[in-house]
Amino acid sequence: MTAPEVIDEDNGVVQWKANHTNGATKSAVLHRDIHHEPxxxxxxxxxxxxxxxxxxxxxxxxxxxxxxxxQPNTRVIDAVVRQLSEVSYCHSGSFGTCSGEALARELVNSTGGEMAKAFIVSSGSEATEAVIKFARQYFIELSPPQPARTKFIAREQSYHGTTLGALSLGSHLARREKFEPILLQNASHVSACNAYRFQHPDESTEDYVARLAGELDEAFKRVGPETVCAFVAEPVSGAALGCVPAVPGYFKAMKKVCDKYGALLIFDEIMCGMGRTGTLHAWEQEGVVPDIQTIGKGLGGGFYPVAGFLVGQRVINALARGTGAFAHGQTYQGHPGACAAALEVQRIIREEGxxxxxxxxxxxxxxxxxxxxxxxxxxxxxxxxxxxxxxxxxxxxxxxxxxxxxxxxxxxxxxxxxxxxxxxxxxxxxxxxxxxxxxxxxxxxxxxxxxxxxxxxxxxxxxxxxxxxxxx
Missing domain, CATH: 3.90.1150.10 (Aspartate Aminotransferase, domain 1)
Incomplete structure (x- = not known):
């Protein structure tokens, strides 16, 4: 293998010129850009x-x-090592773990009892996929069931994950473009709450909120209110819009529309949650509790691939009165090592203030x-x-x-x-x-x-x- 060429050392850094074979670097990794080895x-x-x-x-x-x-953090590392020394893997279809139970309890307690259960997976996209299915199943579990509810309303310039269901739900055009023909057709989108861009100069915050609430109301009517499972939004937008917070009163107005039509309110807190915006859950600053929220990134701090969702009591009650079983499962769901890492991260955040x-x-x-x-x-x-x-x-x-x-x-x-x-x-x-x-x-x-x-x-x-x- 030919050594990489070293250039521009005088600037204080060695910059590498990639070797290419048939247009790609010699790395065996399928990098995001095959012409560039990071x-x-x-x-x-x-x-x-x-x-x-x-x-x-x-x-x-x-x-x-x-x-x-x-990085690193010895408390988290030690917690993971202890867990892997005891149990490194088990299948959630047959077994549970102490670390999984402790993490779920930590998360539920952190909501002041507003949320009832936690479901742990390995990535934000997986969490979104699971939530889409859970929201649909909720309406089937109701008595009487509402099987016509198959659709979702999200926001423009939103991003909820990269797998096909999550990508369909979001509206990140660049990431959707190549896959539009194979995306799901059951998601529609309303305007994002972006005061810098879209609030009119002569429009008060109250009037702006009322306009967006009216748009969401019209979206329900357009697709058929009896067909909508949920409205999905990030309390503070992430990668697609660039940290845009909602204006005061926005989410209260959105929840009112959801309640009017019997739909769920789902918050995507994968990027903005678990402490990132100053409270453990971003919804704590909005005066609104979602029916379901996804969590990720700050949940485990990168020490292990981990994400999940939290679900409120009303939604869980419907499942309990119905089949009692969420029709979804993944091989690495509730992984013991991931749960141990996330649990220690959350304890550190809480104990160290x-x-x-x-x-x-x-x-x-x-x-x-x-x-x-x-x-x-x-x-x-x-x-x-x-x-x-x-x-x-x-x-x-x-x-x-x-x-x-x-x-x-x-x-x-x-x-x-x-x-x-x-x-x-x-x-x-x-x-x-x-x-x-x-x-x-x-x-x-x-x-x-x-x-x-x-x-x-x-x-x-x-x-x-x-x-x-x-x-x-």
Whole structure:
């Protein structure tokens, strides 16, 4: 095997030129881009990533809002080792585990009794798929049953997972495009709650909420209210819109419409939940309790693949009075190691008071970002909650005109930030405005981040943005 070519060492980092065979790198891994072999992480320490090219990278986004405790954590590692030493795997069709029971109890208790049961899987997409089936089964279990309910209403520029059912439910156009012919046809979409983009200048918050509630009401009527299982939304949008929180009163109005037609309210908290926005569950800040919520990313902090959903008492009661069995199961459902990791992560968050740190450091990050970037000519909006912040770029600040998609602004800002002298990992997103146009980046550091680290994250992010647009 030919050694990779080393170039540009004078800039303080070894950059690798990929060797190609028939247009692809020589790696045996099917990477996201087969023409590019990404740098390998050789060590992670706190919120820093050490790469095989000698670079030390500041991880300002926890991978994808996942590594909520940084890396490594001996408490979590020890908990997983203990669990794997006792029971490394069992089939949930026949057995349960102590770690699974303890995790479910921890999660149910964290809702103050609003949720009754937890279902644990290995990824957010799997959780969404399970929830789609659970919502459908709920209406079959009712007495009398409502078998006509087969449809779902979600929001535009939403993302709920990458498997076919989850992708059908979401409205991330770029990720859907190649698979449109094989996606399910039982999901429709209404406008997202995005005040920066879509609230009219002369429209009050109350009027904006009323308009969106009216749109959802009309969507129910259009598809047939007796056919809708649920309305699905992220309390704070994730990758597709870039950390857009709902305006006050929005989710109360949405729940009222759902209740009017007997449909469920489902919150996707895979990215924004489990502490990311300053409360363990994002719905705690909305004054609304969903019937079902999905959880992921911050649930296990990246120490093990784990996600799941929580379901309220009303929905569970219907199942209990019916068949008593959820018609769904997966090989790695409730994996003992995953449950042990997630349980320890949640105990650390609770015992170390990390939600308080999320709120304090989130307020600092918000203040610094707005202080340094609010007047930047190409920064249109800075929004978020807790340690979940998005920065949207615009071509024209006054008109909010986005850049042309072909310019790939967010990706290029990300690429510049990745390189020296910035050495910071941020999360780029595109299609912010309409699924095609619009660019944003996300910042989502670990919950135990320090004040000095927040200042460093903001400083490096701001310098990368300023230098990119100065060159651009």
């Amino acid at each position: 740098p390998k992480i050789t060590r992670a320490l706190g919120i820093y990533l050490h790469l095989n090219n000698g670079q030390k990278l500041l991880d300002a986004v926890g991978g994808a809002a996942v590594a909520c405790l940084g 990390l939600l308080d740190n999320v709120r304090k450091m989130g307020a600092l990050m918000s203040s610094l970002l707005k202080q340094k970037l609010e007047t930047h000519p190409y920064v249109g909006d800075i929004r978020g909650k807790g340690l979940f912040w998005g920065i949207e770029f615009v071509r024209d600040k006054a008109t909010k005109q986005p850049f042309h998609p072909a310019l790939s602004i967010a990706s290029r800002v990300h690429e510049k930030a990745f390189r020296p002298p910035y050495n910071i990992s941020i999360y780029p997103g595109a299609g912010t405005v309409d699924g095609e146009s619009g660019d944003h980046i996300l910042l989502a550091p670990a919950y135990n981040v320090s004040e000095a680290e927040i200042e460093l994250i903001v400083d490096r992010t701001v310098r990368a943005i300023e230098d990119f647009f100065a060159d651009f």
